Amino acid sequence: MSKSFLEVDGLSKVYPDGQGGELTVFEDIRFALEKGEFVCIIGHSGCGKSTILNVLAGLDEASAGNVVMNGKEVKGPGLERGVVFQNYSLLPWKTALNNIVFAVQARWPKWSKEKVKVHSERYLKMVGLDHALNRKPSQLSGGMRQRVSIARAFATQPELLLLDEPFGALDALTRGVIQDELVKIWEETRQTVFMITHDVDEAILLSDRIFLMSNGPNARIAESVKVDIHHPRARATIFQNPAYHKTRDYLVDFLVNRSGSALPEKDGSPKVVELAKGVTQSTPASAESETESETAARAVNA
Amino acid sequence: MASLNVRAALLSVSFLILALGLWEMATQPPEADAAMTEYERLMGGADQESRVPPPSEVIKLAWAELSNPFYDAGANDKGIGIQLAYSVYRVLTGYLAAMAIALPVGFLIGMSPLMYKALNPYIQVLRPISPLAWMPLALFIIQDSDASAIFVIFICSIWPMLLNTAFGVANVRQDWVNVARTHELSPIKTALTVILPAAAPTILTGMRISIGIAWLVIVAAEMLVGGTGIGYYVWNEWNNLDLASVIFSILMIGVVGMLLDLALGKAQKLVEYKE
Numbered sequence A: 001m002s003k004s005f006l007e008v009d010g011l012s013k014v015y016p017d018g019q020g021g022e023l024t025v026f027e028d029i030r031f032a033l034e035k036g037e038f039v040c041i042i043g044h045s046g047c048g049k050s051t052i053l054n055v056l057a058g059l060d061e062a063s064a065g066n067v068v069m070n071g072k073e074v075k076g077p078g079l080e081r082g083v084v085f086q087n088y089s090l091l092p093w094k095t096a097l098n099n100i101v102f103a104v105q106a107r108w109p110k111w112s113k114e115k116v117k118v119h120s121e122r123y124l125k126m127v128g129l130d131h132a133l134n135r136k137p138s139q140l141s142g143g144m145r146q147r148v149s150i151a152r153a154f155a156t157q158p159e160l161l162l163l164d165e166p167f168g169a170l171d172a173l174t175r176g177v178i179q180d181e182l183v184k185i186w187e188e189t190r191q192t193v194f195m196i197t198h199d200v201d202e203a204i205l206l207s208d209r210i211f212l213m214s215n216g217p218n219a220r221i222a223e224s225v226k227v228d229i230h231h232p233r234a235r236a237t238i239f240q241n242p243a244y245h246k247t248r249d250y251l252v253d254f255l256v257n258r259s260g261s262a263l264p265e266k267d268g269s270p271k272v273v274e275l276a277k278g279v280t281q282s283t284p285a286s287a288e289s290e291t292e293s294e295t296a297a298r299a300v301n302a
Numbered sequence B: 001m002a003s004l005n006v007r008a009a010l011l012s013v014s015f016l017i018l019a020l021g022l023w024e025m026a027t028q029p030p031e032a033d034a035a036m037t038e039y040e041r042l043m044g045g046a047d048q049e050s051r052v053p054p055p056s057e058v059i060k061l062a063w064a065e066l067s068n069p070f071y072d073a074g075a076n077d078k079g080i081g082i083q084l085a086y087s088v089y090r091v092l093t094g095y096l097a098a099m100a101i102a103l104p105v106g107f108l109i110g111m112s113p114l115m116y117k118a119l120n121p122y123i124q125v126l127r128p129i130s131p132l133a134w135m136p137l138a139l140f141i142i143q144d145s146d147a148s149a150i151f152v153i154f155i156c157s158i159w160p161m162l163l164n165t166a167f168g169v170a171n172v173r174q175d176w177v178n179v180a181r182t183h184e185l186s187p188i189k190t191a192l193t194v195i196l197p198a199a200a201p202t203i204l205t206g207m208r209i210s211i212g213i214a215w216l217v218i219v220a221a222e223m224l225v226g227g228t229g230i231g232y233y234v235w236n237e238w239n240n241l242d243l244a245s246v247i248f249s250i251l252m253i254g255v256v257g258m259l260l261d262l263a264l265g266k267a268q269k270l271v272e273y274k275e
């Protein structure tokens, strides 16, 4: 069997529960990512998504299991893995441009100043911020800050991009605009991306596959849903695709009705769901009415 | 309607005039009455010496002193500029030495909980000691009054800088440290390009407190060790019963202290950032 680009094997995280016992947040997390894939992970709050992402980033340590990227075990953070944090994490004393220059210099220490600057400006332009190069983060709106943060991550061209709810703090309008930008950049660069989101529509718009996580404690990645919508996608037209609604209904049903009890395959890998060909394993409860699933989707988005 | 600044300035000036006026009236020399003997009149009035000089006299003296601040006519007669320069030199020397120790050690304590726990007891014991209490020991060990005064400045300005540096460094947002980690910055680079700028406002606050304390302490220290400096000058003029000079030098101490604070305030503005 050929090795995947990223292999996550048997991750678990245990915290003391504060009463002398132990709390297993998630256990036996197994999945693999291929090069160039865009994968979103969805699950209820507190199931451990951020923890998994931080383990992949090398910022946190798992209690058990390991992560192998390109055949090498991930131990600690590294430039080959870029992270976009939910709260942007820009350095507030640096301008937008210099925040990116900082990252690009770290990535390619031998580059000339001029080359670093040109490269950094190019990525700021990609997110439509060429007019705000010299502004400090405090002089930018939340949406603009997140754009800088995304530009910083893409500018270093990491082999794996990790995004933790990058649009969680943005209003719906701004979120839509930046989602479009992210789609555009991704079509251009085809980076491998692993992203956390609470937004079902966002996940469908962006992902090749969507991981569904069951509720904690002892959360698992139960299913992996293939999104069968061809690229390039656009927010304005994706609604017209029948696969879109099918996928959406499936995700909402999982989150509302099945996330408490869902389990992965016996070997611990997520059940593969291909809606276009019919579901290989479990089927969603199709009796659910449209209005109910709409309300649920909104609740999940909130 | 004049702007707030203009109105404030007008009010300030009126307060000054009012205060100076009251002071002037309260310190008029008594009428040279007939009861005064020829001898007394010759001596300029019997109670002349115990009288607080009126502002006009202080201003006259200030004018004379400030028009030639750097004259040097022997050990006990130097211009106010020279005396202030001695004091500023001592303060800056002691202060810079304190900085050279406090910043690196503060960094160390801030980064390492182990070092913090190990060094904290000593800091807590040494910090509340009045800087002047060190003076006899300093004089005995160093055997030099000038260096002892500098040492006292060193010891009093080190604590606020040390503690603020440690606090600032320890409380740098984890997110920013994570940014450094995900970009594989070396520890030195992380310290210089992320932690230092992040903690700089807190560090500068400590440095500003320190310079204020140092300037307070130098006057007392120089009164003790004597020789030169503004503290010695005040004490010397008091011994000469030249109260106009005493008042004038008090004002100059205030002015220089304010300038030192202003300089640090400017530096603080430079490193400030908004989140």
Ligand SMILES: Nc1ncnc2c1ncn2[C@@H]1O[C@H](COP(=O)(O)OP(=O)(O)OP(=O)(O)O)[C@@H](O)[C@H]1O
Binding pocket: A015, A016, A025, A043, A044, A045, A046, A047, A048, A049, A050, A051, A052, A216
């Ligand atoms: N230091 C800690 N000690 C104990 N429990 C912790 C600690 N840090 C996190 N947890 C627990 O780990 C679980 C997973 O946290 P995590 O932040 O990964 O969740 P999440 O899925 O990202 O949630 P959200 O969607 O709200 O961001 C939570 O239930 C939390 O209570």
Ligand SMILES: [Mg+2]
Binding pocket: A049, A050, A051
């Ligand atoms: Mg999270």
